[in-house]
Amino acid sequence: MGTRGPGVQPAPARRARMGEEEEGRRAWAGESQGEQGQPAISNPLGLTRLGSLPANAGGDDGASIFIESYKSVDERQTNYNVIPGKKGQCVYQGITMFEQAVWSPKPCVTCLCSGGEVLCDEVTCPPHRCHFPYTPSGECCPVCMDTASRGDVLDFSGDSLVANDPDSVTPDLDPILDPVVTRTKAEIELLNREEEQRLLEKEKRRKKQEEAERQRRRQEEKRRRQEEKRRQEEERLQMEKEERRQEEARRLKEELAMKERERKLEEERRRHEEELKEKLRELAELEEEEEEEEEEEEEMEWLLRGDVFQMFPDEPTEEDHLPPPLAKPTDREEEDEKEGVVHRPGITLPLGCDISDVTVTCENAKLTNFPPLNIPELKSLSLEGNSITTIPVGAFNGIPNLESINLGKNKLTTAGIAPHTFKGLKFLSRLYLDNNLLEKVLPDFPSTLQELKINENHLKGIEENSFQGLSDLLTLELEGNLLSEGNVDPLAFRPLSQLSYLRLGRNHFRTIPQGLPPSLLEVYLENNLIEEISDSVFNQTTNLNVISLRHNRLEESRIAPLAWINHKNLESIDLSYNRLYLVPSYLPRALVHLVLVGNQIERIPGFVFAHMEPGIEYLYLSHNKLDGEGVEPQSFLGTYTSMTELCLDHNQLITVPPGINQMSTLHFLRLNNNNIRTFAEDAFCDPENDQDANILTLRLENNYIDPRKISSCAFSCVRSYSSIVLKPQWTK
Structure with a gap:
C-alpha cells in the first residue's frame, strides 16, 4: 500500500x-x-x-x-x-x-x-543487496541507486541529501553517494575518493593481469620459437647426416664402379696381350715345325743318296758374310712410294706416319683425308696437325680396338663427320677434337669415354642430350668456344655422373653455368665475363676442391655470403685479374690456397681469415694497391700458425705489415717492388720466439731501404742471409 x-x-x-x-x-x-x-x-x-x-x-x-x-x-x-x-x-x-x-x-x-x-x-x-540504498522523499522504504535513477532525483542542498519530485528524474547519479537524507558533503566526498581509489586499484589489478598475460604469451612465443628452432636444427642435422650417408654410399659406389671398370679394362688388356702372345706363340711354333720339317727332309736326302761319310761344307768366304741382294721393288710398290705410302711387314702407312708397338702417329703429315688403316691390335692413333676435313663411314673398321684418338688441329666440321662414327669403338676412353671447326657437340659418343676435349672450336650451344650416355666421363674441356648461360641447357651436365674435371674458359659466360654435376672436383672458368656469384650456384657441387675464375669482372660485393663459405672440401680459389677492391669476406672455411693477383685491392679487412680452419697457407696479393693503411693489425689473424707463402710484392706498402712476425710457419715472403723505407727491428722476427729460423726466402728488392740502417737482429728468423734479396734499391 x-x-x-x-x-x-x-x-x-x-x-x-x-x-x-x-x-x-x-x-x-x-x-x-x-x-x-x-x-x-x-x-x-x-x-x-x-x-x-x-x-x-x-x-x-x-x-x-x-x-x-x-x-x-x-x-x-x-x-x-x-x-x-x-x-x-x-x-x-x-x-x-x-x-x-x-x-x-x-x-x-x-x-x-x-x-x-x-x-x-x-x-x-x-532487504536490499546494494551498497548505497537511500529513502526517496515521500516513501517509507529505501531503494537502490539504480531504482532511484528510474524514479527519483537527489537534491544536494545544504549539507543533506534530499529526494526531489520523481517527475524531474535525472538518470545518471553518482553511484558512490549514499542517498540517505542525513549524509553530509564531506562524507560524500570521502566516498567519492574511496570509490576512485577502488577503481584505480581495480584498474591497476587489471593492467597487472594484462601485463602478466602478455608476459606469459611472450614466454610461450619464445618457447615456441626455441622449440621450432630446435626442431629445425634437428631436421638440418638429420638431413646433413643423411646427405653424408648418401654421399659416402655414392662415393663407395663410385669407387666400386671405378675399380670394376679398371678390373674390366685390365682383364681386357690382359686378354688382348694373351691373344697376341698366343698368336706369336703359334707363329713361333709354325716356324719351329717348318724348321724341323726342313731338317728331316735334309736327313732323308742324305739317307737316300747312300753316302757313307757326310761331306761338310767348305769354310765361309767373304762373300758369304755379305747381306743378300735386295729384291727389286715391284711396280705397285714404286707407285705407292710416289703416292707417299710407307710399307712395313704386313702394314701399309701413309708417308710421314710412324708406328711403334700399338701406336700410330701421323702428326703434321699434311694429310687431307682420313687414312685407311687395317691394324686390329692398334691402341692409339694421333692425326694432329693435318688438314683432314671429313671422317667417312667405316673409317675405324680396321682399327676397332682403339683406346685413344687425337684429331686436334684439323679442319673437321660437324657435318663432315659421319653419324655414329665413334659409336663402334668399344674401348675408346680418350678423344681429342681441339682446334677444329665444330659447331655442335657430336652425338653418339661411346659410353666408355673418360676424357673428351673440344677446345678452340665454334660450339654455339650444348643441348640437354649432348652428353647422353657418358656416365663414365671424368674430364671435359670446352674452352675457347661461343658458349654462354643462354645457350647451355641447365640439364646438359646431368648425365655426367662421374665428371670431376671441367674447363669452360674463354667463352662468354656472365654467370656461373647452372646444373654443374655434384661429382665435380675442379672447375675452370677463366677469361669469361662473369660478374656475379649467387648463393645457390654451387649448392650441389659440395665436393669442389678447386675453382678458377681468373680474368673475369667480379667485385667483392657481387659474391654472395653463402656462395661457398660452408664448402668443406674447397681448398683453392683463383680470383686473379678481376675488379676486387677488398679481400673478399665469407671465404671457404677450409681454404688453403688463395690467388688475388692483379686486382685493385686497397685493404685487407680485419678478421677476414679468422674463421678458417686449419688456416690459409698460400696467399698471393701481388700487383694490387695496398698502401700504408691497407693492412690492419687483425688482417692476418687466423694465419699465424698456417701461413707458408705470402706474396705482397708490387704494391704501395711503406712499411712491413703488422702480424708477419707472428707467422711461425712462414717460409717464403715477397715484399719487393713497394715503397718501403724503414721497418721495425721486430717486423719480421719475434724477439720473444726462440724457435728455429723458419723463413727460407725473403725478397725486399726495389724499395727505398738503406741497408746500413737495418738492425743486425732484424733477420734473426731467416735461415740464411744468402736467401735475403736486398739489391737493388730505389733512390730519389
Whole structure:
C-alpha cells in the first residue's frame, strides 16, 4: 500500500465542518466508484496487507492498534477507500474521522476508520543487496541507486541529501553517494575518493593481469620459437647426416664402379696381350715345325743318296758374310712410294706416319683425308696437325680396338663427320677434337669415354642430350668456344655422373653455368665475363676442391655470403685479374690456397681469415694497391700458425705489415717492388720466439731501404742471409 505524508492526505477537520448530508453524498460517491472498478489509491511500493488486529476505539489520546506489516511486493493496490463511509466515526488525536477515512499519521504507517475503530498498518521494508540504498522523499522504504535513477532525483542542498519530485528524474547519479537524507558533503566526498581509489586499484589489478598475460604469451612465443628452432636444427642435422650417408654410399659406389671398370679394362688388356702372345706363340711354333720339317727332309736326302761319310761344307768366304741382294721393288710398290705410302711387314702407312708397338702417329703429315688403316691390335692413333676435313663411314673398321684418338688441329666440321662414327669403338676412353671447326657437340659418343676435349672450336650451344650416355666421363674441356648461360641447357651436365674435371674458359659466360654435376672436383672458368656469384650456384657441387675464375669482372660485393663459405672440401680459389677492391669476406672455411693477383685491392679487412680452419697457407696479393693503411693489425689473424707463402710484392706498402712476425710457419715472403723505407727491428722476427729460423726466402728488392740502417737482429728468423734479396734499391 502506498503511503503519503500528512501534507498530502485528506484533511479531517474540513470534513468535520461539512454537513452529514454532504459527507454522506461523498461517501456514497466513493463507494460507487469502488464498486464500478475505478482505480483506488495506488501503492508505490507494491506492498500487500497480510492481516490486522482489532484496535480500540479512537480515544482522545489517539492511541491505535497496529496490524501486521506488509511483507510481499506483488500486490499493486490497497483495499481501503479514501472516501468516508455513511456511518461510524473515529476520533484520532482529537480529530474526528469519518467512516472509511484513510490517513498516514507518520511515514510507513497508514490508518483506517472502520466501524468507529482506528486500524493502522505499518510497512516492513524488504532487504536490499546494494551498497548505497537511500529513502526517496515521500516513501517509507529505501531503494537502490539504480531504482532511484528510474524514479527519483537527489537534491544536494545544504549539507543533506534530499529526494526531489520523481517527475524531474535525472538518470545518471553518482553511484558512490549514499542517498540517505542525513549524509553530509564531506562524507560524500570521502566516498567519492574511496570509490576512485577502488577503481584505480581495480584498474591497476587489471593492467597487472594484462601485463602478466602478455608476459606469459611472450614466454610461450619464445618457447615456441626455441622449440621450432630446435626442431629445425634437428631436421638440418638429420638431413646433413643423411646427405653424408648418401654421399659416402655414392662415393663407395663410385669407387666400386671405378675399380670394376679398371678390373674390366685390365682383364681386357690382359686378354688382348694373351691373344697376341698366343698368336706369336703359334707363329713361333709354325716356324719351329717348318724348321724341323726342313731338317728331316735334309736327313732323308742324305739317307737316300747312300753316302757313307757326310761331306761338310767348305769354310765361309767373304762373300758369304755379305747381306743378300735386295729384291727389286715391284711396280705397285714404286707407285705407292710416289703416292707417299710407307710399307712395313704386313702394314701399309701413309708417308710421314710412324708406328711403334700399338701406336700410330701421323702428326703434321699434311694429310687431307682420313687414312685407311687395317691394324686390329692398334691402341692409339694421333692425326694432329693435318688438314683432314671429313671422317667417312667405316673409317675405324680396321682399327676397332682403339683406346685413344687425337684429331686436334684439323679442319673437321660437324657435318663432315659421319653419324655414329665413334659409336663402334668399344674401348675408346680418350678423344681429342681441339682446334677444329665444330659447331655442335657430336652425338653418339661411346659410353666408355673418360676424357673428351673440344677446345678452340665454334660450339654455339650444348643441348640437354649432348652428353647422353657418358656416365663414365671424368674430364671435359670446352674452352675457347661461343658458349654462354643462354645457350647451355641447365640439364646438359646431368648425365655426367662421374665428371670431376671441367674447363669452360674463354667463352662468354656472365654467370656461373647452372646444373654443374655434384661429382665435380675442379672447375675452370677463366677469361669469361662473369660478374656475379649467387648463393645457390654451387649448392650441389659440395665436393669442389678447386675453382678458377681468373680474368673475369667480379667485385667483392657481387659474391654472395653463402656462395661457398660452408664448402668443406674447397681448398683453392683463383680470383686473379678481376675488379676486387677488398679481400673478399665469407671465404671457404677450409681454404688453403688463395690467388688475388692483379686486382685493385686497397685493404685487407680485419678478421677476414679468422674463421678458417686449419688456416690459409698460400696467399698471393701481388700487383694490387695496398698502401700504408691497407693492412690492419687483425688482417692476418687466423694465419699465424698456417701461413707458408705470402706474396705482397708490387704494391704501395711503406712499411712491413703488422702480424708477419707472428707467422711461425712462414717460409717464403715477397715484399719487393713497394715503397718501403724503414721497418721495425721486430717486423719480421719475434724477439720473444726462440724457435728455429723458419723463413727460407725473403725478397725486399726495389724499395727505398738503406741497408746500413737495418738492425743486425732484424733477420734473426731467416735461415740464411744468402736467401735475403736486398739489391737493388730505389733512390730519389
